Amino acid sequence: MQKDPIKHMNRLRILAIAALASIALAGCNPELMEDGKHLQPLSPKIKSQIRKIDSSAAAPLYVRIFKEESVLEAWKQTDDGTYALLKTYPICAYSGKIGPKKEEGDRQAPEGFYTIRPGQMNPKSSYYLSFNLGYPNKFDRSYGRTGAHLMVHGSCSSRGCYAMEDAPIAEIYALGREAFDGGQRAFQVDAFPFRMTPENMARVRNSEHFGFWQNIKNGYDHFQITKKPPKVEVCNRTYVFDPQGATHFNATGPCPDYTLEPSLLASLKKLRAKENERFRVAVAKLEEKRQEKQTETATEMVDAQMDLLERKQRIAEGKNPDGFIAGLIKGAPAPTEPDPIQPGPIQPDNTPKATPASQKGNFFTKLTKTLTNPFDEQAASTEATGDGNGDGNGDGQALPVLPETKP
Structure with a gap:
């Protein structure tokens, strides 16, 4: 029996629409047919900006x-081998809050060090254009973290991704292409929670993620000094940066x-x-503000009690x-006794005070240890990467100093 061609075509259209709809529900990984948008050339304006920093379109990214801060920075390698900031792009949306992604469905955008190869570039994305961050990386996998298809994309x-407007992602995509x-085999994407200044580190010193942020701050600092993307390895479930004298690193094994x-x-x-000094000053200022707020709260409670009496x-x-004026306006009410209200006692404050770190944990003391054993027992603990289950309140501990360089 011959099929009705019109009915057959209608059925194919319905199946195609259903397939696209199912893809659109899959998270950050939907794809559409190519339309050439991934081949858009760099604009004359961005080419001019590239020349101004002594770089070229083919230079590494x-x-x-x-x-x-909701920003993405694109840096290009210059003629002297260092990298210069080419352009800063706004990120219009990201999922979750500051802190690393840990499991599928937590709607967190990743933080850490990721490598982008040509196969991770997606010209068919229904989010205009995208590239896959490669989460989970070796560090993430060492903690059993789950999730997939975490992208930087448009729309x-x-x-769980980093989303941008279409024009910025098109330009970033073209820079990567x-x-x-030009010969670059992979470009590096380093995702940080914030600018890792001592003041910002002091602000989040009681976070459950502080140990992890100490660890990735080392990579941040390496780039601030060298103006070259740090070489990233993972051992002992910890990021290490620009190591020399070792060739094999096991993400879950001891560091060489x-x-x-x-x-x-x-x-x-x-x-x-x-x-370290800026960190201590910042902590002291934050502690002073906390004490002022505590005093203000206590004063308000005393004032409320006096008003009640x-x-x-x-x-x-x-x-x-x-009062007298209210009585003239409203008239005096019958003298009824209200239910007594007893304000609660002022609770003692258990927030850790801005006490200086002990000499035992001082960076300079650690530097005197052998260069061939960069990770001591404390650094090897779960807290060293901020992946523990503590509440992050720092009870009973002195405030930590800034992250230590592990030579």
């Missing part, structure tokens, strides 16, 4: 993301013996000395409890 809609065409380049180590020592006294005297 490096990307940094700052979640709290300004996020389900040109870098690949390695060193840092001497001039980099010297620069990091100077940076730590300055930043005055109202009770006016009622006992047959006066309007709201």
Whole structure:
């Protein structure tokens, strides 16, 4: 029996629409047919900006993301081998809050160090264009973290991804494409919760993620000094950066013996000395504000108690409890006794005070240890990467100093 061609075509259309609808519900990984948008050339304006920083369209690309600030930075390698900031793009949406992604469905955007290869670029994305971050990476997998299809994409809609408007993602996509065409095998995307200044670190010092942020701040600092993307390895379930003298790293095994380049180590020592002091000053200021707020709250409670006593006294005297003027306007009410209200006692404050860190954990003390054993027992603990189950309140502990360089 011959099929009705019109009915057959209608059925195919329905099946195609249903297939696209099911893809659209799959999170950050839907795809559509190519339409050439992935081949858009770089604009004359961005080409001019590239030339101004002594770079070229074919030069290697490096990307940094700052979640709290909602920005993506594109850096290009310059003629002298270092990287210069080319352009900063707004991120219009990301899922969750600051802190790493840990499991499928937590709607968190990843934080950490990720590598983008040509196969991760998606020209068929229904979110205009996208590239896959490669989550979970070796570090994430060492903690058993789950999730997939975490992207940087267009369409300004996020389900665990970093979403941008279409024009910015088109330009970033083109920058990556040109870098690949120029010979770069992969570009690095480093995703941070915020600018990792001592002041910001002091602000989040009681977070459950503080240990993890200490760890990734080391990579942030390496780039601040060298202006080159740090070489990233993982061992002992910890990120290590720019290691020398070792070739094999096991994400879950002990770290091998390695060193840092001497001039980099010297620069990091100077940076730590300055930043540890800034960190202590920032903590002291935050502690002062906390104490001022506590005093203000206690004063408000005392004022409320005094007001209650005055109202009770006016009622006992047959006066309007709201005062003489209110009595003239409203008339004096019957002198009824209100239910007694007893304000609760002022609770003792258990927030850790801004006490300086002990010499035992001081960065300079740790530097005197052998260069071939960079991770001591404390650094190897779960807390070193902020993946523990603690409540992050720091009870009974001195405030930690800034992250230590592990030579």
